Amino acid sequence: MAIKKATHQETKKHNRDLVLKTVFEAETISRAEIARITRLTRPTVSDVVNRLLLEGLVQEVGVGSSIGGKSPILLSLVKDSRYMISLNLAYEQFCGAVVNLRGEVKAKEAMPVSGRNGDQALGLVYEILDRLTSLGWKPLIGIGVGTPGLINTREGMIVNAVNLDWKNLPLAKLLQNRYHLPTHIMNDSQAAAIGEYVYGGGYKADENLVVINVRQGIGAGILINGRLFQGDGGGAGEIGHVVVQENGLQCRCGKRGCLETLAGARAVIQRAQMLASATPSSPLAKNPKNITLDSLVDAFASGDPLADQVVLDAAHYLGVSIAGLVSTLNIQKFVLTGDMTRFGQRWLDAVRETTSNATLSKLAEGTSIDIGKVDYRGCILGASALTLLDDYSLLFMRSSND
Amino acid sequence: MAIKKATHQETKKHNRDLVLKTVFEAETISRAEIARITRLTRPTVSDVVNRLLLEGLVQEVGVGSSIGGKSPILLSLVKDSRYMISLNLAYEQFCGAVVNLRGEVKAKEAMPVSGRNGDQALGLVYEILDRLTSLGWKPLIGIGVGTPGLINTREGMIVNAVNLDWKNLPLAKLLQNRYHLPTHIMNDSQAAAIGEYVYGGGYKADENLVVINVRQGIGAGILINGRLFQGDGGGAGEIGHVVVQENGLQCRCGKRGCLETLAGARAVIQRAQMLASATPSSPLAKNPKNITLDSLVDAFASGDPLADQVVLDAAHYLGVSIAGLVSTLNIQKFVLTGDMTRFGQRWLDAVRETTSNATLSKLAEGTSIDIGKVDYRGCILGASALTLLDDYSLLFMRSSND
């Protein structure tokens, strides 16, 4: 029996979260308006708001206009009333930031990994966090970490991060003990999804959403009813190694024909290099070894036939994969982020077309695929945003160093 | 803002559901034990139980043994205190049943569809329900309908059922108006999933579970945290038309290489017929046109090479699809139901092996694939069980004709 019992405290917490979320989603808003939106009564809202004012999370910022009655007192979130630390452990460099409640970066630290792994990599994490925590931003309410690899968020465990040679590392516990702050770890694609959802704007509360992060690797973050779905082991969304081509190219994971070998950023570069001799008319073919993502993007933009073939092929396989997700989940909103989105509209159109063709038309109806709005900041924002998404009540906890 | 506010009533309903669920999951249980499991206090449990006794949902059935204190009074669910009507609109025949709270069938009606569609098919539904409701089982608390096709459960709408020529038919509303009973419609695979989960035994509360129904068509029901996940349009789990083979056979949906054309019951028969001439050593090859599922099952059991090839191939592609689900959802528990499970252990082993090979090993770890326990009753049981799964409070509503 995993379901929690309901108590008055839970009730209050729920309604408090509801009010805070409503304030969060509006620029400014009056108590009466909150009452209308949440369907709570005005006295209840007043009660909650008073507490939020006391906690400093919300402030009165003036009066609004009226159409024949008392003017409403406008409230708004005090965006600098709490700070969070975000960490993104990307392949080449670890970067971290102090972020406020609106996702504004107040301080930043980045350090190249330079091949470090194991304890040395962990030391690098400590170094970044030592610096960020010593800057004096208060109160800090939590640490969020996004990292490639297989993560068990519930246990705060890095199950397997190949590049860093981490296996079953209880990173959350380690950081929690060292910095005395609540710590969440998640996959970087999941973090990017949350970042997009929380700070991207235009997403409805409790929506279903799939954000697919297409870089060298390909991963998805799945939001169900506005919450990150992670599956039993925290690995939900690991679509980069779904086989989409029988007997395809060998993937670094050992299998053949993984999505990553067909639609990822590294894959298109390698394929362009391989196909260079077959398409001598392309300017790219002159120097196959110098093909980079940048040069491919430029070539694709100018209609280079080699780039066209490779990039549209990649889009095709991504589309097939998305079609699988559409059929499996029947989620109607897809957002793409990551390096590959640099190929722009034509790439996106190709993805859309394949998806549509490979899906039952009744399911494809109403499904949208768009490019994300939060760009590179997604992952780092998302890491801290899980704090908000999963448990607003963290905002009410005074951290040990405020 | 779709989240509901919390009130005292909601709190009470929640705890009432919690207690009832606990009684449901136990054969017999005392108040004190309920309190321990739910973490509610004994007085609170007593209060709720008193109401349940009053409603007739629960009864005292004797005393249990003690280890040094007053003997507990044992409670149990009164399984015949409420009845539900289940309907399964299968391809060849519609069947319906009156079912009690433990899933025991009290009455049954079945009628061949005989090619009827449109309004005539609807008339058939009415006829079955008219009969079942006139039998006098009281109180009836709801109707559950499982049907092939694309269903929008939230709206109670049959979006598209090709065989019956129904499009955007608001069946739930129609039945609700006619019989004055709360009505739920869902896809038959989703119903089978719920049936397995609720009545299969051995499933934990709030577990994640995927039940794949492999018959002529192939569909999955996805349970997340013990609740049916249906996606935005109700079509989640429609995996039969996910493309698993580029340029494969033409499917009735218009695409090529759909899972259904490779791993479904009709597909294996057709493939066996096609390959008969190439495998003359097989006894099946003598009369290709007479190959049926029955004969294939027998042939496969006796190691016939033609049957082997076809069935293990089907298992392979099912395994590939499941691998996709494992990667996407990272749900660790899979259950297979439907005709195809008749191929037994060797088929299951082949599915397992392919799934394991086509998944990242860290994700495959801990994933189990088994054959369902509720067999053919799954769909019909599930249709009514949604009533319980989604909203125990229905049990507290007095229906109009009790």
Add this chain to the structure above:
DNA sequence: ATATCTTTGTAAGTAAAATTAACTTACAAA
């Protein structure tokens, strides 16, 4: 056999929190 300890279940009173209803304040339009 008696006393003691445990467990179950109930009763009475308390505390928390949302609701209702009434009221004050403020403002726009006529």
Add this chain to the structure above:
DNA sequence: TTTGTAAGTTAATTTTACTTACAAAGATAT
């Protein structure tokens, strides 16, 4: 200046779970 209305607060009420206390019933030790 009057009227109508909206915003926000206050106080009383209601709902519901919790705490405390206790009686009944049974097991165990002396």
